[in-house]
Amino acid sequence: MQISEDELIIRGLLYDEYKAYENSYQVYKKLFDDTGEEVYLFREATAALMSRNHVSESITRLKLWDDKYPGKIEVRRLLIPLYLTIRQVANAKKEADFLLEQSTELVDLDLASNSYLYAGNFKRALELLTRIYEVRPVESVLLRMTEIMDQFTNERLKAIQILETHRRMNITSNDVYLKLLELYQKERDVDGILETYKALYTQDDNELYLKKIIDVYIYKRDIDAAITFLEETKAKDDLLYELYKTKRYFVKALALADKLYNEDNNAKWIAEKGVLLFEKSEDKNDKEMIASVIEQFEKAVKLGNDDSLYLNYYGYTLIDKEVDVKKGMKIIEDALVQQPDNTYYLDSLAWGHYKNRDCAKAYKLMKRVVDEEGLEQSEISEHWQAIKKCNK
Numbered sequence: 001m002q003i004s005e006d007e008l009i010i011r012g013l014l015y016d017e018y019k020a021y022e023n024s025y026q027v028y029k030k031l032f033d034d035t036g037e038e039v040y041l042f043r044e045a046t047a048a049l050m051s052r053n054h055v056s057e058s059i060t061r062l063k064l065w066d067d068k069y070p071g072k073i074e075v076r077r078l079l080i081p082l083y084l085t086i087r088q089v090a091n092a093k094k095e096a097d098f099l100l101e102q103s104t105e106l107v108d109l110d111l112a113s114n115s116y117l118y119a120g121n122f123k124r125a126l127e128l129l130t131r132i133y134e135v136r137p138v139e140s141v142l143l144r145m146t147e148i149m150d151q152f153t154n155e156r157l158k159a160i161q162i163l164e165t166h167r168r169m170n171i172t173s174n175d176v177y178l179k180l181l182e183l184y185q186k187e188r189d190v191d192g193i194l195e196t197y198k199a200l201y202t203q204d205d206n207e208l209y210l211k212k213i214i215d216v217y218i219y220k221r222d223i224d225a226a227i228t229f230l231e232e233t234k235a236k237d238d239l240l241y242e243l244y245k246t247k248r249y250f251v252k253a254l255a256l257a258d259k260l261y262n263e264d265n266n267a268k269w270i271a272e273k274g275v276l277l278f279e280k281s282e283d284k285n286d287k288e289m290i291a292s293v294i295e296q297f298e299k300a301v302k303l304g305n306d307d308s309l310y311l312n313y314y315g316y317t318l319i320d321k322e323v324d325v326k327k328g329m330k331i332i333e334d335a336l337v338q339q340p341d342n343t344y345y346l347d348s349l350a351w352g353h354y355k356n357r358d359c360a361k362a363y364k365l366m367k368r369v370v371d372e373e374g375l376e377q378s379e380i381s382e383h384w385q386a387i388k389k390c391n392k
Contacts, residue, residue, distance in 0.1 A: 267303035
């Protein structure tokens with residue numbers, strides 16, 4: 001039974017919708033052969049292009065049509081990508097030249113630019129894309145321009161300038177920022193990288209961008225600037241707290257520890273206050289200060305904090321300051337249950353044995369610490385010398 005033209009058209013459109021381009025190619029080929037209608041030839045060629053199949057045959061059929069009806073701009077628009085698909089770049093460029101004689105429409109400038117790009121005429125491709133961008137400043141064109149400028153025309157700094165102007169004047173996607181980051185990294189422009197991550201974070205408060213910002217500040221050895229940024233953005237107080245500790249801004253750190261505890265009731269912040277009070281003190285033997293430190297650790301433990309890091313700090317303070325050596329050692333042993341091979345905890349326990357004048361046990365533990373860690377750390381070296389002397 002003969003299938004009607006209308007039914008074939010419907011089939012072709014359905015195949016297109018479901019991206020079954022091989023099927024739609026066969027339908028449109030039959031329609032053109034049956035009717036000789038131009039529209040079916042162009043749809044046939046489009047289906048060949050989309051399926052990347054029957055490309056040479058479609059080129060031949062288009063060229064025959066062009067010989068019969070010269071000057072059809074649609075033929076140029078199809079021949080260029082078909083030639084490029086089968087890597088006949090010279091023919092694609094030739095068709096691009098013809099196309100530009102016929103049209104200055106942006107879509108045709110865009111199409112022709114691909115031929116010049118593949119042909120290695122990068123300046124001509126860039127010129128056409130620039131003309132498009134000046135009329136319609138869209139990201140897709142901008143990114144192609146800057147890729148050419150970076151890779152082929154040695155205009156990386158100009159590409160950065162264009163991207164920066166675009167992002168300041170337009171709502172942009174992350175693709176523009178990521179391209180900027182790529183170019184700034186190639187230029188080793190740390191400040192450019194920093195400002196781009198800041199812009200990204202302003203647009204999308206992704207924690208990854210925040211981490212990158214802080215990483216760059218640390219790379220620049222500008223911790224104070226990182227602190228200022230975190231204070232202004234109020235982005236991540238726990239990170240700000242760590243930076244306060246790094247810079248020994250103990251007053252600010254104590255205030256922030258109180259704020260964080262009020263927010264989440266995590267006993268960690270009480271233990272942190274104990275650490276801060278000790279580190280803040282100029283006189284490490286001040287009895288009032290030591291009592292305050294112990295009070296904070298006691299409170300933290302009662303509130304459920306059993307982190308071995310704080311247990312070790314607490315226990316060592318009791319031992320070293322001879323407040324309660326026996327209790328201190330018990331606390332260190334609790335820490336070692338969590339991390340039995342932690343040399344810092346073993347050092348603390350060895351120091352407890354030393355304070356109890358159990359020099360043989362102290363020596364045995366401390367030798368293990370020294371064998372693993374060496375004597376570069378001053379506290380380990382001091383403990384080792386004292387324990388060796390005690391053990392003689």
